[in-house]
Amino acid sequence: MAGPRTTKTLRPEDERLPIGRTFAYGLQHVLTMYGGIIAPPLIIGAAAGLGVAEQAVLVSCCLFVGGLATILQTVGVPFFGAQLPLVQGTSFASVATLVAISQDGGGIQAVFGAVLVAAVIGFLIAPFFARVIRFFPPVVTGVVITMIGLSLTPVAADWSMGGDESAADYASLENIGLAAMTLVIVLALSKVGNAAISRLSILLAIVIGTLVAWALGIADFSQVGDGAIFALPQPFAFGAPTFQAGAIISMVIVVLVILTETTADILAVGEIAKTRVDSKRIANGLRADMISSIAAPVFNTFTQSAFAQNVGLVAITGVKSRFVVTAGGGILLVLGLLPILGRVVAAIPLPVLGGAGIVLFGTVAASGIRTLSKVQYSGQNLIIVAASIAFGMIPVVAEGFYENFPAWIGTIFHSGISSAAVMAVALNIVFNEIKAGNSKGGSVFHAAPPRMVKTEEVRSLREGDHYEAGKLIDAKGDEVPVVTAEQFTVALAEHLKACDKAGVEPELPEGVDRREVLEAVDDHAGPAPGRRA
Structure with a gap:
C-alpha cells in the first residue's frame, strides 16, 4: 500500500512564469539597473587614466561578471546563492575607495589586487557575518529598507537632470520634462486594468520614453555600430594584479560595508516576497557575493553586490519569481559578450531612467515604511528609528560631511544605507538587547500608547x-x-x-x-x- 503523498510547499520566489513574460520582466530588471552597473567602471577607469577603448572593456566585463553573479545568486548551488530575486552588479560602495587606490600610484592593477584579497577575506567571514540576523529585527530592517529608497532618490534626480553635471543641458527643462513624461507613463500604465501591462509598466515606459527622446533628437544611436559585435572577456587583460597593504585594508572595510548592504537587501526582498529568510540563507547569499567578487578582478571588474533599485522593482511589480531575475542575469551575460547590444542599451537617455527611478526608489522606501508600521513604539524603538534615519540621511544631503574625517570613517559612513544600518544595529543593541539602564517610567522619546476601549x-x-x-x-x-x-x-x-x-x-x-x-x-x-x- 502506497504511503501518503507529500507536497513540497512552493515558495513565492519559486514561481515560474511563461518564457516570454520571464524574459520581458528580466529585461525590465536590466534596464532598471543598467545605468548603475556601467557607471562604476567608467568612473574608476577614467580615474585610472584608461582610454575609451579600455573603459569599454571594463564595462563589458562588468556586465559579464554581473550576469554570472546574478545567475549564481538566484539559481543557487549548495552553499552559494540566496535563491531570491536579487540582481548582482558592481557595488557603488567601492567606487570612492577604488578611485583613491587607482590615483595613489598603483593604477588599475592595484585596484584589482585590493579587490581580490578583500573579497577572499569577505568570503571567509561571510558565515559568521550571517549569524548577526538576530540583530536585524523589524525596527532595524525597516530603517535600512527605508534608507535604501531615500538614499537612491538623489540618483533618480541626477539621472532626471541628465547625469552629467559638466554637460550644457544638465538640469535643462528638456531633460526634466522627459523624466516627468516617463514618470507619468509609468503611473498611467500602472492604473491600466490589465495586470500584464501594469507589471510591465516600467519597461514599457522606458521603451516609450526612449522612442519619444529619439523622435525629439535627444537619444543618439549613431555609435551603436561602432566597435566589435562579439567579444570574450580576457582574464587579466590589464596585466597581473599588484598588492598594496594600504589599499587592501581600505577594501576590507568596503567589503564589510558591502556585506552589510547585501544583508539588508536580502532581508528587504525577503520581506517584499513574504518568504522566510534565515541566517543560513543570508550566509549563502553573502558567499555568492564574495565568490563573485573574487572572480571579478580576474575578469577585469570590481566587487559585486545586490542592487537595491531592483528590490524596488520587485515591490512595485509584484513579480517575485527568482527565475525572472535569472533571465535578467542571462541578458547581462549576453550584453557582456555582445558589446553592440550593450551599446544599444547604453543609448537610453538617463532622464528616461530617472523618471522610472523616482517610482522604483520611492517604492523601496515605502516598503521600509510598511515594515516599520509593524514595530511597537511603546519602548525605545521611536528613538532608534528617528536617530538612525536622520543619521543615514547625513551623507545623502551633505556629501562632504565626512571629508575631514579619517579615510576609514568616510569609507564606512559615506553611504546613507551603511550609516543607517550601523546606527540602527548599534541602537537596537543598546536599547533592546541591553535592558540595564532603560527608563522604566518612559522617556520623552516614547511614543504615547494608543487609546483603546474594550x-x-x-x-x-x-x-x-x-x-x-x-x-x-x-x-x-x-x-x-x-x-x-x-x-x-x-x-x-x-x-x-x-x-x-x-x-x-x-x-x-x-x-x-x-x-x-x-x-x-x-x-x-x-x-x-x-x-x-
Whole structure:
C-alpha cells in the first residue's frame, strides 16, 4: 500500500512564469539597473587614466561578471546563492575607495589586487557575518529598507537632470520634462486594468520614453555600430594584479560595508516576497557575493553586490519569481559578450531612467515604511528609528560631511544605507538587547500608547451616556455607578431574582450566563451597590 503523498510547499520566489513574460520582466530588471552597473567602471577607469577603448572593456566585463553573479545568486548551488530575486552588479560602495587606490600610484592593477584579497577575506567571514540576523529585527530592517529608497532618490534626480553635471543641458527643462513624461507613463500604465501591462509598466515606459527622446533628437544611436559585435572577456587583460597593504585594508572595510548592504537587501526582498529568510540563507547569499567578487578582478571588474533599485522593482511589480531575475542575469551575460547590444542599451537617455527611478526608489522606501508600521513604539524603538534615519540621511544631503574625517570613517559612513544600518544595529543593541539602564517610567522619546476601549465596555454604554466631572452620566442626567466586577455580579444577581419574582423576563448583557451569575452569589451576603443594575 502506497504511503501518503507529500507536497513540497512552493515558495513565492519559486514561481515560474511563461518564457516570454520571464524574459520581458528580466529585461525590465536590466534596464532598471543598467545605468548603475556601467557607471562604476567608467568612473574608476577614467580615474585610472584608461582610454575609451579600455573603459569599454571594463564595462563589458562588468556586465559579464554581473550576469554570472546574478545567475549564481538566484539559481543557487549548495552553499552559494540566496535563491531570491536579487540582481548582482558592481557595488557603488567601492567606487570612492577604488578611485583613491587607482590615483595613489598603483593604477588599475592595484585596484584589482585590493579587490581580490578583500573579497577572499569577505568570503571567509561571510558565515559568521550571517549569524548577526538576530540583530536585524523589524525596527532595524525597516530603517535600512527605508534608507535604501531615500538614499537612491538623489540618483533618480541626477539621472532626471541628465547625469552629467559638466554637460550644457544638465538640469535643462528638456531633460526634466522627459523624466516627468516617463514618470507619468509609468503611473498611467500602472492604473491600466490589465495586470500584464501594469507589471510591465516600467519597461514599457522606458521603451516609450526612449522612442519619444529619439523622435525629439535627444537619444543618439549613431555609435551603436561602432566597435566589435562579439567579444570574450580576457582574464587579466590589464596585466597581473599588484598588492598594496594600504589599499587592501581600505577594501576590507568596503567589503564589510558591502556585506552589510547585501544583508539588508536580502532581508528587504525577503520581506517584499513574504518568504522566510534565515541566517543560513543570508550566509549563502553573502558567499555568492564574495565568490563573485573574487572572480571579478580576474575578469577585469570590481566587487559585486545586490542592487537595491531592483528590490524596488520587485515591490512595485509584484513579480517575485527568482527565475525572472535569472533571465535578467542571462541578458547581462549576453550584453557582456555582445558589446553592440550593450551599446544599444547604453543609448537610453538617463532622464528616461530617472523618471522610472523616482517610482522604483520611492517604492523601496515605502516598503521600509510598511515594515516599520509593524514595530511597537511603546519602548525605545521611536528613538532608534528617528536617530538612525536622520543619521543615514547625513551623507545623502551633505556629501562632504565626512571629508575631514579619517579615510576609514568616510569609507564606512559615506553611504546613507551603511550609516543607517550601523546606527540602527548599534541602537537596537543598546536599547533592546541591553535592558540595564532603560527608563522604566518612559522617556520623552516614547511614543504615547494608543487609546483603546474594550468591545464589551462600549456595548454597555447607551445613547447619551457621557463622562462629566469624573462621573459617568446617562442621558437623563442620572449617575451610572462604576463598580468592581464582584459588585456588578452581585447587583446583576439581585436584578435577576427581582425579575423572577415579578414574572418579568430580564435583559442580560451579551455573553453573560444567568446560571453562572446566580451560582457566583449564592453565598454572598453583601448589599447590592446603587439602584441601577
